[in-house]
Amino acid sequence: MFNFPKGLYCDIRIEHTDSASYYVQNSEVMQNSETSVAGAMIRVYDGRLWYTSVTNDLQAVQDELDNLASVAQPDDNIENNPVVKMFEVHKDTVLKFEGDNDLRKTTREMREDLVKRCIDACDCDSFDEIKQWGASCSYEHKIKEFYSSKGAEIKQDMQQCFVHMFFDIVIDGITTTGSHAITGFDFDSVKGREDEIVKKRDRFLDYAKNAVDVTPGEYVCVLAPEVTGMFTHESFGHKSEADFMLNDKTLRDEWEMGKKVGSELVSICDSASAYGVTHRGDIAYDDEGTKPKETWLIKNGVLTGRLHDANSAAALGEELTGNARAQDFGFAPMVRMTNTYMLPGDRTPEEIISEVKDGIYIFGVIYGTGQSTFTLKPSCCYRITDGKLDTPVRVNVVNGSVFQTLFDIDAIGNDITFCDTGTCGKNGQAMPVSDAGPTIRVRKLTVN
Amino acid sequence: MEREKISSHYTFCEVQIEESKIKAFNKDSRTNNSFRVYDGEYAGIQYIQGGNDDEAGFKKAADNLSIKRPYKFTLETGRRSRDKTERDYTDGDVMDIAKQSVEYLTSHYPDFKFSGSINSHKRNITMKNTLGLDYSNTDCQLSISITYKHKDSKDLDDGYFSIGQRDFDFKKFTDMADNHLQGFENLAELPDELIIQQQYYEYLSKLSESLNAEDLALDTSLLTGKVGEKVFADGFTLSHDVSDKETWFTPFFDGEGVVQEGDKRVYIENGVLLSGYADKRTAAKYSQPHTGSAGFNLNDVPYNGYLNLRIARSDKKVRELLDNRLTVVPILAAGGGYNEKGDYVTPVQKAFLCDGERFIGRLPEFAIKGNMFDIFGSGFIGVGSDNPVFNDKQILMKMDYSK
Numbered sequence: 001m002f003n004f005p006k007g008l009y010c011d012i013r014i015e016h017t018d019s020a021s022y023y024v025q026n027s028e029v030m031q032n033s034e035t036s037v038a039g040a041m042i043r044v045y046d047g048r049l050w051y052t053s054v055t056n057d058l059q060a061v062q063d064e065l066d067n068l069a070s071v072a073q074p075d076d077n078i079e080n081n082p083v084v085k086m087f088e089v090h091k092d093t094v095l096k097f098e099g100d101n102d103l104r105k106t107t108r109e110m111r112e113d114l115v116k117r118c119i120d121a122c123d124c125d126s127f128d129e130i131k132q133w134g135a136s137c138s139y140e141h142k143i144k145e146f147y148s149s150k151g152a153e154i155k156q157d158m159q160q161c162f163v164h165m166f167f168d169i170v171i172d173g174i175t176t177t178g179s180h181a182i183t184g185f186d187f188d189s190v191k192g193r194e195d196e197i198v199k200k201r202d203r204f205l206d207y208a209k210n211a212v213d214v215t216p217g218e219y220v221c222v223l224a225p226e227v228t229g230m231f232t233h234e235s236f237g238h239k240s241e242a243d244f245m246l247n248d249k250t251l252r253d254e255w256e257m258g259k260k261v262g263s264e265l266v267s268i269c270d271s272a273s274a275y276g277v278t279h280r281g282d283i284a285y286d287d288e289g290t291k292p293k294e295t296w297l298i299k300n301g302v303l304t305g306r307l308h309d310a311n312s313a314a315a316l317g318e319e320l321t322g323n324a325r326a327q328d329f330g331f332a333p334m335v336r337m338t339n340t341y342m343l344p345g346d347r348t349p350e351e352i353i354s355e356v357k358d359g360i361y362i363f364g365v366i367y368g369t370g371q372s373t374f375t376l377k378p379s380c381c382y383r384i385t386d387g388k389l390d391t392p393v394r395v396n397v398v399n400g401s402v403f404q405t406l407f408d409i410d411a412i413g414n415d416i417t418f419c420d421t422g423t424c425g426k427n428g429q430a431m432p433v434s435d436a437g438p439t440i441r442v443r444k445l446t447v448n
Numbered sequence: 449m450e451r452e453k454i455s456s457h458y459t460f461c462e463v464q465i466e467e468s469k470i471k472a473f474n475k476d477s478r479t480n481n482s483f484r485v486y487d488g489e490y491a492g493i494q495y496i497q498g499g500n501d502d503e504a505g506f507k508k509a510a511d512n513l514s515i516k517r518p519y520k521f522t523l524e525t526g527r528r529s530r531d532k533t534e535r536d537y538t539d540g541d542v543m544d545i546a547k548q549s550v551e552y553l554t555s556h557y558p559d560f561k562f563s564g565s566i567n568s569h570k571r572n573i574t575m576k577n578t579l580g581l582d583y584s585n586t587d588c589q590l591s592i593s594i595t596y597k598h599k600d601s602k603d604l605d606d607g608y609f610s611i612g613q614r615d616f617d618f619k620k621f622t623d624m625a626d627n628h629l630q631g632f633e634n635l636a637e638l639p640d641e642l643i644i645q646q647q648y649y650e651y652l653s654k655l656s657e658s659l660n661a662e663d664l665a666l667d668t669s670l671l672t673g674k675v676g677e678k679v680f681a682d683g684f685t686l687s688h689d690v691s692d693k694e695t696w697f698t699p700f701f702d703g704e705g706v707v708q709e710g711d712k713r714v715y716i717e718n719g720v721l722l723s724g725y726a727d728k729r730t731a732a733k734y735s736q737p738h739t740g741s742a743g744f745n746l747n748d749v750p751y752n753g754y755l756n757l758r759i760a761r762s763d764k765k766v767r768e769l770l771d772n773r774l775t776v777v778p779i780l781a782a783g784g785g786y787n788e789k790g791d792y793v794t795p796v797q798k799a800f801l802c803d804g805e806r807f808i809g810r811l812p813e814f815a816i817k818g819n820m821f822d823i824f825g826s827g828f829i830g831v832g833s834d835n836p837v838f839n840d841k842q843i844l845m846k847m848d849y850s851k
Contacts, residue, residue, distance in 0.1 A: 026666075032515055033747040035495055039478070050464075050472035056479070056497045071473075108515070131666045168668045175668045176788050213789075216850055244604050247467055248561065254602050330476060368783065372603045373797050373813060375783020396793040397784035397815075403602075448784070448793045448815060448850050 002062060004149035007074025009045040009084045011148040012061060013287060014038070015329040018104050022111040023136035024119065031136070032108065039329040040064075046072040047081045054330050079150075086310035086320055087150055087288060094156040094284035095143070101186035103139040103159045111137040114191060118165055121194035122201055129205065131175070132168040137161070137190075144287075152289040160280060160420070160432075163190045165197045169208040176211070178204025178379075183420045185278045203363075207380050211392040214381070214447055220359035221398065221445045222352055222384060225417035227362045227376065228437030232268055232342045233424065234370035235405055236261075237435070240270070240297040240305070241323070241426075242312035243335040252316075257303055262406025264301040267343040269294060272322060274339040279434040280420040281338035283325070288333055292322025297340075301406070309335045327429040334427065341436035345412030349439040352411045354387040360447055361389055362398065375399040400445045413439030450523055451506055452484040452577035454703075454746065461539055462567035463546035465594070468554050470546060475539070482746035483509040484577075491519035495747035517749050521728040524705035525579050531586040532693070534614035537568035542590070545616060549592060552622055557596075557629045563605075564594040571697050573744070575705050583707075585699035590616045596629065607632065607779045607798050611839050612696060620839055627837065628779075631800050631807025638776070638801075638811055638849070643829065645766070645775035645802055648843035652757050654786035654820050655686070659715055661724030662752060665734035670790050670820065671721055678719045679821065681828040685760035686716040688725065688741070694840065695756055703750040704728055706740035713739050715757075719825075727752040759831045759843065766832030767804045769844055775802045776811065777837060790820035793850055805836040815850040823847065 004010045016038045023031035039056035042064045051068040055061065078084055097103065115135045124133040141159040146152060166179035180200035184190040223231055245251035255261075272283045272292035285291055288310050295305045308316070309324035312335055324333035353361065364379035376398045383390040400408075418436040425431075460476040478497070483505035485492040492513035496505050546566040553562050570588040575581060591612035597605045609624050654670070663669035671679065690698040691711035700711050704727060715722055726734070727742035730752045742750035762769060777800045784794030795815045800807040818827060827846035835841065 029517070030751065031748050032517060033493075033495075035747050037497055039497075049470065050474075052472060052474040054460075054474075054476035054478070057499060131668045132663070168666075170667055173667075173670075173672070174788050175670075238604070248597070248599070250600055250602060251604075330478075332472065332474065371605075371780065371782075371797050373783075373795055375795055377783065377785060394787060394789070396787045396791060397795065399783060399795045399815075446795075446815075448817065 002065060002147060005066070005069035005074065007076050007078055008069055008072055009078055009081070009087070009149055010065060010069070011043050011146065011152070011289070012040060012065065013326070013329055014040045014058065014061070014145040016143045017140060017328070019138065019140040020106070020111065021136065021138040022108065022115055023134060024115055025134040026132055041326070041329045041332065042068060043332065044068040044072050045084065047075045047078055048073065050332070052332055082314040083310050086314050087148060088290050088320065089148070089151045090285060090289060090291060091153045092285070097141065097157050097159045103141045103161055103187060106139065106187050110187065114163060118163060118194050118197055121198055122165060124167055124201070127205065129169045129171060129208065130167045131170045133166060135165045137163050146285065146287070146289050148289055154285050154289055156284040158282065160185055161187055161190050167201055167204060169205055171208045176204060176208035178207070181421045183280070203380065207392045211394045214360070214393040214395045216448045218444050219447045220356050221442045221447070222356060222359060222361045223440050223442065224361070224363050225413070225415055225436070225438055226419050227365045227378070228342055228440045229417070229419045229435035230365050230368045230376060230422070232437050233337065233340050233422070233433065233435040234368035234374040234376065235400070235402055236268055236298065237270070237337050237340045238370040239402060240307050241335040241337070242306045242308050242316055246312055246315040255303060255306070259303045260301055261303050262298060262301040263409045265345060265412045266298055266301050266406050266409055267296065268298040268340065269296050269343065270307060270323070270337050270340045271295070272338040274341060274434070274436070279339045279418055280422060281433040283322070283338060286322045286324045286333065287326045288324040290320045290322040290324060292338060295321045307335050307337065309333060325431055327431055331429050334429070336426065336431045337424065337433050339418070339434040339436070341416065341418070342412070342438065342440070344414050344416040344438040347411050347413050349413045349415055352413055352439055352441050353384055353389065355411070356384045356441065357386060359384040360393065360395065370402070372402050373399050374402055374405070395447055397448050398445050400442070405442060405445070408443040409440050410443055411441040415439055450486045450578045452486070452523065452575070452581070453502065453505070454482040454573065454575045454744065456480045456571070456573045458569065458571040460567060460569050461537070461542050462565050463543055465546070465550060465562055465564050465566070468550065468562045470550060473543065480746055481505060485509040485513060486519060486523065487513055489518070489520060491517050491749050493517065493748055519749055521704070521732070523577055523579050523581065525581050526705070526707065527580070527582045528700070528707070529584040530700055532614065533570070533586055533588040535616070536570070536588060537590055542566060542568050545590070548618065549621060553594070553625060559599050560596045560629060561599065562594055562596050564592070566592045573699050575701060577705070581705050583701045583705060585701070587697045589614055589696050592621055594625070598632065624839060627807050632810055634809030636801035636809030636811055638814060639774050641773065642816065642847050642849055643770070643773055643775045644816065644845050644847050645777050645804065645837065645842055647838050647840050648759060648831070651792070651823060651843065654790055654792070655824065656755055656757055659724045660752065661726035661734060661736040662730050664724040665736065674721050675723060677721060679721050680716060680719040680824040681826070682719050683762065683830055684716060684719050684824050684828050685714065687758055687760065688713040688715065688739070688755050689758040690756050692758060695758070698756045702727070702740045702754040703742035703744040706742065708740050725752065725755060758841070761833050761841065762830035763833055764830065765834045766836050766842070766844065769830045769832055770804045774808070775804055775844065776800070777802045777807065778816070781816070784815070786820065791817065792820065792823065793817040802837065816847045817850040818847040
């Protein structure tokens with residue numbers, strides 16, 4: 001298919017993306033679009049440098065490959081380069097969304113009808129406090145092809161459908177924005193779920209009317225499953241990405257396998273096919289052509305694994321895990337999570353809350369960050385008083401130390417829930433991921 | 449029936465640094481087009497990427513009139529071409545600057561590891577229509593972004609600096625690197641009075657949200673009902689400004705082809721709120737002033753939101769504004785932000801104590817807090833006339849510590 005130059009490792013990633021969006025705001029249609037995009041990233045490696053080129057002209061791929069090859073320095077022994085030796089060679093086609101479940105077969109009318117049902121169910125205009133609202137239905141369908149000079153030929157697809165609604169609730173001049181997102185991997189799975197949005201509307205109406213400012217300080221925190229998922233991703237997930245420690249002795253010593261890094265209650269896994277159900281971070285192959293593995297990062301509080309691309313696996317002398325991922329054809333792959341989850345325990349959420357005399361229950365989260373200090377920006381919190389959920393409280397940010405917080409987890413619930421709306425940012429790339437976890441209790445987090 | 453086309457073309461060349469070594473040489477070149485057809489009632493719009501056949505693009509756009517996307521506004525006319533390019537960078541230029549930068553960093557600061565990017569980025573956007581509109585805006589920048597980590601640090605990274613210039617000056621890059629990496633060696637203590645010195649884009653996020661004329665009209669903005677009132681400090685003047693030579697890649701026209709007089713629009717003058725921002729739809733729907741604020745939506749009708757907000761500079765330099773006081777310069781601060789009341793809190797993981805120009809030493813972790821009305825009100829000191837520390841505009845403002 002392509003003429004790969006000798007003495008160089010080369011790979012080509014071609015992507016075709018179809019998407020559509022229908023968005024209504026205060027009864028006015030703000031977006032009604034269907035878009036198709038295609039493009040390719042061409043990479044050449046001569047054992048010293050990577051040379052990459054991005055184009056959205058698919059007729060130019062061979063020319064781009066030849067141009068890159070002309071500035072690289074061929075190496076007759078390139079196949080024995082430690083990184084090149086790591087690359088797997090698969091010939092496979094994994095197209096899961098080509099039948100009736102193909103979102104490209106949905107029509108504008110289908111999206112409009114779904115949005116109308118959500119708007120009708122929510123009936124926002126009958127609430128004086130809701131000054132602005134919006135409802136949308138969108139999808140993205142992507143087919144990725146991967147070809148390498150070692151002989152890999154892979155074709156895989158992924159798609160996801162989103163229904164989203166937000167409501168701006170104004171009480172005493174303060175606007176509280178509540179929202180709810182429904183996601184699925186075919187159109188049928190997002191239909192008929194308007195009641196979820198109505199429940200969220202009511203929760204945020206109550207929150208907007210009754211929330212009081214939290215007194216900043218350190219609190220026992222109970223995290224709802226959705227929050228635990230992001231906590232898992234931010235508090236530890238990023239530290240499992242091996243590309244940050246390649247030749248750094250301090251960090252390699254700090255994150256040595258077998259080291260105790262958390263409470264023995266804590267086990268964390270990254271899997272591109274978690275629990276046998278489709279999730280947002282699923283991939284059949286990563287963007288270097290590697291078949292992903294289930295990687296246990298922490299088992300019972302002990303560090304047991306980390307995530308790799310070919311470069312980090314070669315540098316650390318470890319096995320590939322299939323975590324080389326790129327946002328789209330415009331970016332080179334790097335080490336990223338897929339679906340990262342904390343294993344559930346055997347406690348009920350009610351039991352966990354009942355043991356807290358004074359604390360904060362974090363019901364929802366907007367985003368998080370993960371340096372040595374990880375942060376969570378909650379959307380909705382409640383005070384816990386004498387073992388029961390009490391008044392809603394406004395919390396701006398919750399943070400803790402990566403090195404300490406996993407040790408402070410003292411209860412884990414049995415209610416694991418996946419969140420399939422996540423997008424992780426790293427080095428300028430936004431990556432679809434899933435995260436999951438059960439209700440957990442942390443002895444101490446800083447709340448502002 | 450009128451036709452309009454927006455076309456954006458950019459080229460990008462990057463040398464990527466990983467663990468203090470050149471790892472990759474990356475190139476990117478893409479073209480994106482939006483074809484628009486107007487029949488007086490509706491707009492038919494088609495986005496097409498790459499090189500294209502204009503007639504095919506306009507035909508698809510005409511077919512999309514059937515979707516009935518309302519657009520009844522008068523199209524713009526006018527001819528203008530602006531090219532801010534001061535220097536075109538070849539691939540070889542970018543590689544040479546990368547090698548020079550890595551050599552400087554590794555030879556002067558062997559106890560640190562560096563990663564990041566040296567890149568040149570050129571972007572041209574044109575907008576033309578059958579009424580005679582013919583606008584073109586071109587800009588080119590070379591930028592260096594470096595993340596550094598001390599060899600003994602257990603953190604993923606210890607700091608970050610970046611510099612963007614049209615005509616690259618290596619001395620400015622080394623001055624910035626020296627300030628960070630020499631300042632890192634010293635430990636400092638938090639001052640009693642917290643004066644933040646920082647590029648101000650993050651802090652303007654709630655204000656730009658609050659200035660949306662639609663939110664003002666719907667009572668969902670913190671500034672609702674305050675048009676004509678003095679809301680912020682005397683010295684606080686805020687404009688959409690695409691005339692500024694320190695502004696990168698911002699076309700002088702908006703997504704509807706509207707140009708502001710002097711390429712500026714003042715929203716807050718000496719603390720007084722003058723108006724919100726509105727594209728043609730928002731202005732018409734809510735009887736607000738039209739401010740040329742349409743975003744470049746290539747696959748549908750424009751949305752309200754083309755803003756390049758700039759705080760007017762003081763005529764005093766940063767050191768003069770400080771009058772011998774010290775500042776705190778956050779380097780890595782993320783995870784918090786504004787809440788619905790305009791209260792701002794964020795943990796600051798890496799920061800320096802500074803005399804306004806030079807870093808004195810690195811500070812322990814802390815959190816900053818303030819309220820939007822205080823940050824740009826009683827706490828606002830000013831934006832200096834010079835660009836120490838960041839090679840960019842920077843705000844000086846009083847904030848509070850948080851636990």
